[in-house]
Amino acid sequence: MLVRYFAAARAAAGVDEEVHALPEGTNLHALLEVALAVERPLPPEGTPPLARIVARSSFLRNEVAVRDHSMELGSEDVIDVLPPFAGG
Template sequence: MEGPPLTIRYFAGARAAAGRAEEAIPAGRSLDALTAELTQRHGDRLAGVLRVASFLVNGVTCHDRQAPLPAGATIDVLPPFAGG
């Protein structure tokens, strides 16, 4: 049983590349598997953003891209921001 889906929230350039602000993906995968699926769904433009983006899992920076994501988690996709 996979549990509640993951909520993917896109910000700035990630939002433009994905063509949406948010989507739900079935749970039961790692961050690496999730980014591969998102690339397949949305194409090369989003793939380029995902390669340089930071990811927050329930508000915490994700350092282990192979660890299973918790069911029902919110994943924020944060591309590099200009300015300071």
């Protein structure tokens, strides 16, 4: 499963994207647990830790909003992590 990070999530993760080889049927909650367990360098000063950002983020599965974190995912799915955006 490909996880893509955007904005503050990208800064906190230290990467634009990463692949997690998880079994078919893994749900979003489990995928996020695995992603958060990755050892990462400290985020830039002023950037919250990835766990705090993920807790407030929205998610897309193959470019469609996901609200049910227990939904089963496919091994080829792309998950986008979208932190809250400010501005307007």
